[in-house]
Amino acid sequence: MKVGILGGGQLARMLVEAGTPLGLDFTIVDPKADACAAGMGRFIHADYTDPDALDCLAACDRVTCDFENVPADALAVIDDRVAVRPSAAALAAAQDRLSEKDRFTRLGMETPGYAEVNSRTDLQAAVEALGLPAVVKTRRMGYDGKGQMVLRDAEDLELAWRKLGEYPLIVEQWVAFDHECSITAVRSGDGELRCWPVSRTWHRDGILRLAASLSVAESRQRAAERLIRTLAEDLDYVGCLTLELFAVGDRLLANEFAPRVHNSAHWTIEGAVCSQFENHLRAVCGLPLGATEARGASVMVNFIGRMPAPCPWLELPDLHWHDYGKSAREGRKVGHATLCAPDAEALKSMLPRLDGLLDSDLLRELDSALGAT
Numbered sequence: 610m611k612v613g614i615l616g617g618g619q620l621a622r623m624l625v626e627a628g629t630p631l632g633l634d635f636t637i638v639d640p641k642a643d644a645c646a647a648g649m650g651r652f653i654h655a656d657y658t659d660p661d662a663l664d665c666l667a668a669c670d671r672v673t674c675d676f677e678n679v680p681a682d683a684l685a686v687i688d689d690r691v692a693v694r695p696s697a698a699a700l701a702a703a704q705d706r707l708s709e710k711d712r713f714t715r716l717g718m719e720t721p722g723y724a725e726v727n728s729r730t731d732l733q734a735a736v737e738a739l740g741l742p743a744v745v746k747t748r749r750m751g752y753d754g755k756g757q758m759v760l761r762d763a764e765d766l767e768l769a770w771r772k773l774g775e776y777p778l779i780v781e782q783w784v785a786f787d788h789e790c791s792i793t794a795v796r797s798g799d800g801e802l803r804c805w806p807v808s809r810t811w812h813r814d815g816i817l818r819l820a821a822s823l824s825v826a827e828s829r830q831r832a833a834e835r836l837i838r839t840l841a842e843d844l845d846y847v848g849c850l851t852l853e854l855f856a857v858g859d860r861l862l863a864n865e866f867a868p869r870v871h872n873s874a875h876w877t878i879e880g881a882v883c884s885q886f887e888n889h890l891r892a893v894c895g896l897p898l899g900a901t902e903a904r905g906a907s908v909m910v911n912f913i914g915r916m917p918a919p920c921p922w923l924e925l926p927d928l929h930w931h932d933y934g935k936s937a938r939e940g941r942k943v944g945h946a947t948l949c950a951p952d953a954e955a956l957k958s959m960l961p962r963l964d965g966l967l968d969s970d971l972l973r974e975l976d977s978a979l980g981a982t
């Protein structure tokens with residue numbers, strides 16, 4: 610079966626790695642000549658709206674995306690010629706933070722208080738209604754903490770307006786969460802839905818640094834599953850979907866969702882029976898879904914900016930290295946490593962050996978999260 614992918618980043622690369630043993634044949638389109646999936650499958654170096662590139666995608670059996678901000682024009686051209694999974698409508702639903710939050714509200718999913726902002730007066734009114742601290746975000750095209758600014762006191766409003774005022778904005782209440790987590794599910798074309806265990810996540814400057822599959826309470830797992838099922842069914846979703854959550858006491862507040870494979874579930878490559886990448890392709894291609902159980906406990910460390918040397922870390926017996934082959938650049942995700950263990954206790958006992966691979970504050974937080982399981 611031929612699968613076209615719009616976007617040639619590391620997610621496309623890992624999709625190809627997972628799909629090749631299934632016998633799938635890939636065509637990737639990306640406007641960057643040095644896209645990190647460029648060496649995988651058939652690579653078309655072209656703009657997303659290039660008619661010839663879109664013709665090549667339309668000749669595939671299925672088309673999927675490795676990012677959500679795919680231009681609507683590109684999908685409109687191929688939508689009636691090839692099965693696009695997830696659908697153009699599901700992608701569009703994640704492109705605007707305001708409609709995303711409105712959807713959560715309509716579905717009865719708790720989300721941080723928010724307000725639409727289109728003027729300096731709106732910004733003032735939003736902050737008066739929601740209180741400080743708050744966070745102002747561009748409604749579109751923001752990712753990895755880009756296009757956002759935290760508002761701590763009244764002076765920050767002017768600064769934020771100067772920096773972001775030219776865009777349509779949303780202001781959200783700042784949530785003093787206990788921790789962040791996310792849940793990833795895969796849904797097939799006939800509506801079967803399977804969830805991986807909840808991932809605990811740690812961000813710094815808006816960028817994911819660590820994601821861990823620990824054993825969470827059954828009630829927490831069920832609550833997260835109910836939320837993602839509600840969302841996936843509302844979107845009539847096909848493929849992998851991730852819902853990012855803030856945990857506050859017993860409550861789970863929806864932050865945002867990603868209509869694609871997601872960084873917080875990279876641990877599933879080695880740490881689950883079937884990975885998010887393989888299951889995404891299974892769903893997209895109409896194949897039976899694989900099991901989503903974790904094999905034990907695992908933690909994934911993101912490498913941001915530049916890759917560390919692989920030694921001595923490769924000496925750890927169940928550590929798996931992923932170098933995306935990207936050049937070094939500040940704030941850029943260039944690779945990750947996943948450390949697996951039979952259970953949380955065994956994983957905790959391995960943590961001192963990660964000293965130097967990740968910041969000591971993250972290591973401490975991970976250690977205490979493992980202690981709490």
Ligand code: AMP
Pocket residue numbers: 721744751752753754781782783784785786789812814815816853864865
């Ligand atoms: P986002 O791009 O919206 O997922 O934001 C990136 C990260 O910034 C989140 O994972 C949180 O760590 C932090 N963040 C974003 N919005 C909020 C909020 N309303 N309250 C607290 N932290 C937030």
